[in-house]
Amino acid sequence: MGNQLKTTLLLAVMTALIMIVGNLLGGRQGMMIALVLAAGMNFFSYWFSDKIVLKMYQAREATHQQAPKLLEMVQTLSRQAGLxxxxxxxxxxxxxxxxxxxxxxxxxxxxxxxxxxxxxxxxETMGVLAHELAHVKNRDILIGTIAATMAGAIMLLASMARWSAIFGGGHRNDNNGGGMGVIGMIAMSIVAPMAAMIIQMAVSRSREYLADATGAGIAGSPEGLARALEKLGTYSRRIPMDANPSTAHMFIVNPLSGKSLQSLFSTHPPVEERISRLRGVPPGSVGPAPPPPPKGGDHRQAAGKAFWDRLKGE
Structure with missing residues (x-):
């Protein structure tokens, strides 16, 4: 419930930003135009993003012949989640x-x-799958689209405000003794998009916490997901993924390796914090990092490599 409330408050702040930047343009018309344009772009993304992202990563649909255990796990968890x-x-x-x-x-x-x-x-696989099904159950894709729509509207409004200031809109306000003036308008047009981006990422982080909690309930235990996150945190740094930044928020852990301003601009909460919440222990008490994968003798690794080789050969 705390994460749901946090999401609502963050979206409310985003709405306030839209109103503030819209007022810089002297009325509602510019605000409405930006909202319509942003909504149109995100409407397309909402309906077709699944096909786009699957093609982007060359994903192939799993069949019962190729991955029976994977499909059985998803089916079991879907039934437990009521999906x-x-x-x-x-x-x-x-x-x-x-x-x-x-x-x-x-x-x-x-x-x-x-x-x-x-x-x-x-x-661990069940924990990860349960987390992803929790995103589906919590309608996080819809919420993410709403946040993206609002952030896009703010960015469009800020761009309109900046051009208005450059071409004399701010001088008119200065002469009339009202408004923010050229400097204030340009400053707001820079600050507002950054604030919108930070809020959008905060929404994404709050939904990750919620999906962790919901996923632990679906799986019946938080331990599988906690152990999976330990491995994911370690190996995502060792083996960086060639991922598009625009899709980074979709993954269970951030696939990008950049660390600058990570806590502020990351689409994901710190892995250590997520593990500590799942296990109910203070951060830093999550245990040692998982050992590296064995170089031989692991039947799961051999089976996985054989399946991957078949996929690449098709």
């Missing part, structure tokens, strides 16, 4: 990661990398 069985895709990438997409539970897709299937045991 329709989603489509399941496998991404031919070594980096362990996963994401969910689709405009609603009836059109959901869960995608996992081959690296995740190679690295995780059954309980």
């Amino acid at each position: 329709p069985m989603p489509k399941v895709y496998i991404i031919p990438k070594e980096t362990p990661n996963a994401f969910a997409t689709g405009r609603n539970p009836e059109h959901a897709v869960v995608a996992v990398t081959q690296g995740l299937l190679t690295l995780m045991d059954r309980q």
Whole structure:
């Protein structure tokens, strides 16, 4: 409930930003134009983003012949979550990661990398899949689209305000003794988009915490997801993923390796904090990092490599 309230408050702040920047332009007309344009762009993204992102990462739909255990796990968890069985895709990438997409539970897709299937045991895989199904159950794709729409509107409004100031809109306000003037308008046009981006990322982080908690309930235990996050945090740094920054927020852990201003501009909460919340212990008490994967003798690794080789050969 705390994360739901936080999301609502953040979206309310985003709405206030839209109103503030809209007033800089002297009325509601510019604000409405920006909202319509942003909504149009995000409407397209909402309906077609699943197909775009799956093609972007060369994901292939899993079949019962190729991945019967994976599909059985998804089916079991979907039943426990009270959701329709989603489509399941496998991404031919070594980096362990996963994401969910689709405009609603009836059109959901869960995608996992081959690296995740190679690295995780059954309980850990179930934890990751439950987390992704939690995103579907909590309608996080819809909420993310709303946040993106509002952020896009603020950026368009800020751009309009900046050009208005450059071409004399601010002088008019100065002469009339009202408004913010050229400097104030330009400053707001720079600050507002940054604030919108930070708020949008904060919304994403709050939804990750909620998906962790919901996913632990779906799986029946938080331990599988906690152990999976330990491995994901370690191996995502060791094996960076060639991911598009615009899709980074979709994955269970951030696939990008950049660390500058990570806590402020990251789409994901710190992995250590997520693990500590799942286990109910203070941050820093999550235990040692997982050992590196064995170089031989692990039947799961051998099976995963064979399946990946088949995918690449098709």
